[in-house]
Amino acid sequence: MRKIFKIIAIIIGVLILIVLFLAGGLILYTSVAPSPDPKSYNEYWPENLTYAEADEIAVDLVSQMTFEEKLGQMTGDMSFLDIASGLTSVLVFEKIPIVASGENERLNIPPFTFTDGPRGVVVTEATAFPVAMARGATWDRDLEFQVGDAIGKEARAAGANYFGGVCINLLRHPAWGRAQETFGEDPWHLGKMGVSLINGVQQHNVMACAKHYALNSIEESRFKVDVSVDERTLREVYLPHFKMAVDADVASIMSAYNKVRGEFAGQNRYLLTDILRNEWNFEGFVTSDWLFGLRDGVKGVNAGLDIEMPLDQHYTPEELKPAIESGEISIDQIDEMVRRVVRTKLLYITNTDTQEYTDEILASEEHQQLALEVAEKSMVLLKNDDDFLPLSAGEIESLAVIGEIADSDHTGDRGSSGTHPPYIITMLKGLQDYSNGSFEVIFDDGTDIESARQAAERADAVVYVVGYKSEDEGEYITSGDPEVAPENQWGEGGDRPNLFLKPHDQNLLMESLPVNQNSVVTLIGGSGIMTNTWDQLTPSILMAWYPGMMGGEALANILFGKVNPSGKLPLSIPKDEEHLSFFQADIDSIHYGYYHGYTLLDKENNEPAYPFGFGLSYSNFEYSNLQLDKTRLAESDTLLVSVDVTNTGEMTGEEVVQLYIGFENSMVERPVKLLRGFEKERLNPRQTKTVSIPVAAKDLAWYNPDVKAWEVENMQYSVFIGGSSNWEALLQSDFTIQ
Numbered sequence: 001m002r003k004i005f006k007i008i009a010i011i012i013g014v015l016i017l018i019v020l021f022l023a024g025g026l027i028l029y030t031s032v033a034p035s036p037d038p039k040s041y042n043e044y045w046p047e048n049l050t051y052a053e054a055d056e057i058a059v060d061l062v063s064q065m066t067f068e069e070k071l072g073q074m075t076g077d078m079s080f081l082d083i084a085s086g087l088t089s090v091l092v093f094e095k096i097p098i099v100a101s102g103e104n105e106r107l108n109i110p111p112f113t114f115t116d117g118p119r120g121v122v123v124t125e126a127t128a129f130p131v132a133m134a135r136g137a138t139w140d141r142d143l144e145f146q147v148g149d150a151i152g153k154e155a156r157a158a159g160a161n162y163f164g165g166v167c168i169n170l171l172r173h174p175a176w177g178r179a180q181e182t183f184g185e186d187p188w189h190l191g192k193m194g195v196s197l198i199n200g201v202q203q204h205n206v207m208a209c210a211k212h213y214a215l216n217s218i219e220e221s222r223f224k225v226d227v228s229v230d231e232r233t234l235r236e237v238y239l240p241h242f243k244m245a246v247d248a249d250v251a252s253i254m255s256a257y258n259k260v261r262g263e264f265a266g267q268n269r270y271l272l273t274d275i276l277r278n279e280w281n282f283e284g285f286v287t288s289d290w291l292f293g294l295r296d297g298v299k300g301v302n303a304g305l306d307i308e309m310p311l312d313q314h315y316t317p318e319e320l321k322p323a324i325e326s327g328e329i330s331i332d333q334i335d336e337m338v339r340r341v342v343r344t345k346l347l348y349i350t351n352t353d354t355q356e357y358t359d360e361i362l363a364s365e366e367h368q369q370l371a372l373e374v375a376e377k378s379m380v381l382l383k384n385d386d387d388f389l390p391l392s393a394g395e396i397e398s399l400a401v402i403g404e405i406a407d408s409d410h411t412g413d414r415g416s417s418g419t420h421p422p423y424i425i426t427m428l429k430g431l432q433d434y435s436n437g438s439f440e441v442i443f444d445d446g447t448d449i450e451s452a453r454q455a456a457e458r459a460d461a462v463v464y465v466v467g468y469k470s471e472d473e474g475e476y477i478t479s480g481d482p483e484v485a486p487e488n489q490w491g492e493g494g495d496r497p498n499l500f501l502k503p504h505d506q507n508l509l510m511e512s513l514p515v516n517q518n519s520v521v522t523l524i525g526g527s528g529i530m531t532n533t534w535d536q537l538t539p540s541i542l543m544a545w546y547p548g549m550m551g552g553e554a555l556a557n558i559l560f561g562k563v564n565p566s567g568k569l570p571l572s573i574p575k576d577e578e579h580l581s582f583f584q585a586d587i588d589s590i591h592y593g594y595y596h597g598y599t600l601l602d603k604e605n606n607e608p609a610y611p612f613g614f615g616l617s618y619s620n621f622e623y624s625n626l627q628l629d630k631t632r633l634a635e636s637d638t639l640l641v642s643v644d645v646t647n648t649g650e651m652t653g654e655e656v657v658q659l660y661i662g663f664e665n666s667m668v669e670r671p672v673k674l675l676r677g678f679e680k681e682r683l684n685p686r687q688t689k690t691v692s693i694p695v696a697a698k699d700l701a702w703y704n705p706d707v708k709a710w711e712v713e714n715m716q717y718s719v720f721i722g723g724s725s726n727w728e729a730l731l732q733s734d735f736t737i738q
């Protein structure tokens with residue numbers, strides 16, 4: 001009896017402690033000062049400062065600063081209290097609060113107030129757009145600009161003026177856990193989509209931050225992996241998209257956690273100063289990735305890392321003052337860093353902006369409709385034998401929806417990019433709403449395969465919803481105990497062990513697809529999924545990615561033909577994973593070679609299961625009349641390539657016209673072909689449009705490491721144009737650069 005009382009007392013004690021902890025956290029959360037308002041500093045500065053004016057003021061302000069004030073500009077303002085309240089916010093509300101940096105009331109210097117992305121503003125309830133990889137699959141720059149515009153407005157409404165959500169790391173391998181945050185495997189496509197996002201966001205005077213510079217594409221080893229890379233691969237494959245962001249005047253760059261050629265990216269002088277500042281003339285500021293992005297303050301200063309985020313761990317008087325005294329670093333270097341930071345903030349804060357960023361903007365009806373449109377334009381129809389899709393609501397009496405993800409959150413991982421939409425239209429809900437009683441929807445979560453088979457057998461048609469969840473892939477959140485072997489550690493997200501579906505999903509499909517031939521398999525995930533263990537058993541497959549808060553409605557609209565699918569893969573799905581680059585999640589060092597994705601498949605002549613740029617439509621598009629405006633051009637010229645595209649189907653649809661350049665006559669090693677242009681066009685049935693795509697000769701250059709310069713070869717090039725990177729889909733012509 002006494003033992004029972006003792007146990008009850010312990011349980012009550014523990015419960016009281018938990019309640020006290022949460023209550024304390026809540027008090028802390030609500031009592032900590034709200035994040036500062038950057039806008040309140042406008043009154044101190046003239047409107048619309050030019051770059052030169054902002055720079056002059058910044059120099060003057062730096063001259064008035066104490067050493068501690070300079071460090072204030074060089075570090076995030078997170079304090080111990082903020083960490084405690086932030087932790088409560090994350091635990092209780094699952095929200096990362098705004099983190100500010102560099103407010104200086106004495107000198108009237110505004111702070112930046114940070115929100116993460118990329119699938120929307122994360123610091124408050126806001127629109128959850130489809131993930132960046134899905135948006136990459138739209139191949140629609142104008143649409144991505146609109147997403148940026150919406151995110152920029154929502155950031156301002158949430159009190160943020162700094163958006164850390166432009167992730168433009170190249171997808172070297174689809175198993176990368178954070179694949180969902182970037183736009184795809186091709187540097188040209190990635191750069192163009194990233195620039196659209198940057199332009200959309202920055203027009204609202206929100207500073208965009210392009211990350212993670214550079215070569216960050218393995219999640220579970222991100223804090224330790226040392227990436228070796230030769231100069232051509234670095235310049236031609238892993239950096240072009242960052243250069244495009246810099247040329248588009250991105251305000252800020254975030255360095256990566258990993259090492260590059262033996263040194264952490266956050267303290268890598270070659271990346272941060274030699275290339276970024278001296279070659280590319282980047283005028284904005286560089287921040288570290290958070291907490292482990294800088295290991296040594298002196299190295300950080302010498303490399304040109306301007307701000308340590310989110311708090312001062314190394315940019316401290318204790319670490320930097322002695323280094324100044326010993327001459328390892330100089331106060332001039334510090335002044336230069338602070339000048340860049342202050343100049344950029346002043347430039348953004350003083351821009352005329354008459355728009356009111358009210359709370360109503362957050363997850364507004366307009367933005368929800370945009371999220372729906374993006375989801376509809378991002379889904380990729382991979383297979384549709386005998387035009388099985390679209391389904392006809394009038395012809396079915398019952399629809400089975402099978403798979404646990406159909407009834408759960410499908411918006412993506414819960415790391416730094418996790419959003420908080422007011423609601424999510426699950427795949428099941430979207431289909432139920434569409435039916436509106438006109439056909440019966442039978443749901444089975446698929447955990448018991450026998451019950452799923454029975455549901456499939458009973459229905460006229462079956463929609464499977466299978467794939468990945470936040471537990472399986474995404475930013476890796478782990479207990480991180482170095483004493484415990486990685487496979488035994490608690491962790492959520494991280495890289496994928498392989499590119500197939502999880503074993504249960506594969507079994508579910510293999511055992512239940514045969515009982516009903518009228519099926520569509522909808523795939524959920526942040527990057528490519530291999531289908532060849534089960535794809536012969538179904539007529540149709542739709543890649544839905546993580547489709548954002550409106551995903552279920554988009555799915556129903558596509559499956560029932562209200563919307564014609566137009567997404568195209570921004571990555572290659574191989575027949576065999578061996579056909580891709582080597583990938584390992586837990587690794588200390590790795591070499592990144594010149595080829596990956598479609599360039600590797602092309603080189604080794606391996607046919608993919610689904611090529612880069614591939615995606616079906618309910619219409620057909622025919623290409624004809626390929627024309628070049630000239631066949632000989634100089635290195636300073638731009639070639640105009642045009643082609644007629646005809647919608648030969650019965651439905652209005654959108655087609656992504658892709659242009660590739662072939663380098664078969666090159667004297668140096670080059671990929672077989674490279675994407676150098678794309679346009680998305682809307683075509684009515686039987687309509688023909690002439691689509692023109694410019695190609696600048698300078699964009700065909702290769703990087704010659706011997707002379708440290710880009711060179712355009714004088715030779716004959718091929719131009720390929722069509723609806724996919726697949727050879728059969730491409731028309732060909734030639735031109736010469738002389």
Ligand code: BGC
Nearest residue numbers: 096116164211212289290416
């Ligand atoms: C991530 C960044 C993110 C930052 C702040 C880091 O762990 O790598 O992408 O912007 O946290 O949330």
